[in-house]
Amino acid sequence: MKRVVADHFGGPDVLHVVEEPVPRPGPGQVRVEVEAAGVSFTDALLRAGTYLGGPKPPFTPGYELVGRVREVGKGRTTLSEGDRVAALTVWGGYAEQVCVPEELAVPVPDDLDAALLVSIIFPYLTAYQLLHRAARARRGETVLLHGAAGRVGTAVLELAAPAGLRVYGTASADECAKVERLGAVAIDYRDEDFLPRVRELTGGGVDVALDGIGGTLSLRSFRALRPGGRLVVFGHYVTLAHGRKSRRGWLTWYASTAAVALAGLLSPRRRVLSYRIAKLRDRHPDWFRADLQELVRLLRAGVVNPEVAQRLPLTEARQAHELLNTSAAKGKLVLVP
16 A cells, blocks of 8 residues: 655655555554545644654654545444544544544545545534634634634634624735635734734624634734633644744744743633644544534535645645645645545
């Protein structure tokens, strides 16, 4: 079988394809023949070596996949050969065959397109859990969302409307129209200072702020909260520059994250929360399964509408990573073995 490997940290050029024997599932695992593997900015963080708790080279990127169970290991209890499943692998998904723990392989319908299904596993599940598990947003509340035109951002916007939330989303000027079409109030972060703008629009601040960028933005997002507000820090894209690890970005991220965490501890009426999808999955696998099944229901009902920007062969993983910076506004990049 074919598998994509990063033999050292760096840019897209570190990715190459190897051929090796098909893996055998261990106890409690199933071997999945991959139909579609998603490509995300988090894969770029893994590749560049800036993902917290990520693997050491050589390793295979790939945060999410959809495929068919082809072999079951000892001790399996629910899945059988031929079942179609979705899995959040965190890494390892860029391969033709992948072994995953059975409890983290969620059954999905046979009749839905694999590329659409894989498009909801990471960005939409992240968005859903940011709103409903981390921030616990309530109908009628206001939300400040950074990177509103990105994959997670557009997922938040699609999920916010049926949840009764009012969103203020920062984006570049050429993406503001898209943010407005998805029901949010767009703020051009290059021409407007979001902090006074949000305070003006809301009459004092927002109930929830979602920050997937990090750095000094987290500190200013905390200041955008009204009493009782919650800031959820869930990403660190500031640590990546031109597709490679940014040491300056890392220093800024660590210093700012420590500062905003302290601010949350000292504030009697505002909270700072952190969210990492893999940690919540491991801590609450029942939430992971239930939330993903709910998103499949919303996909079938047309409530969420993921867009697939491009489908590329697995062997073109390097090209997919080169396209990441330009694809976010167009949709999901998907590798098809």
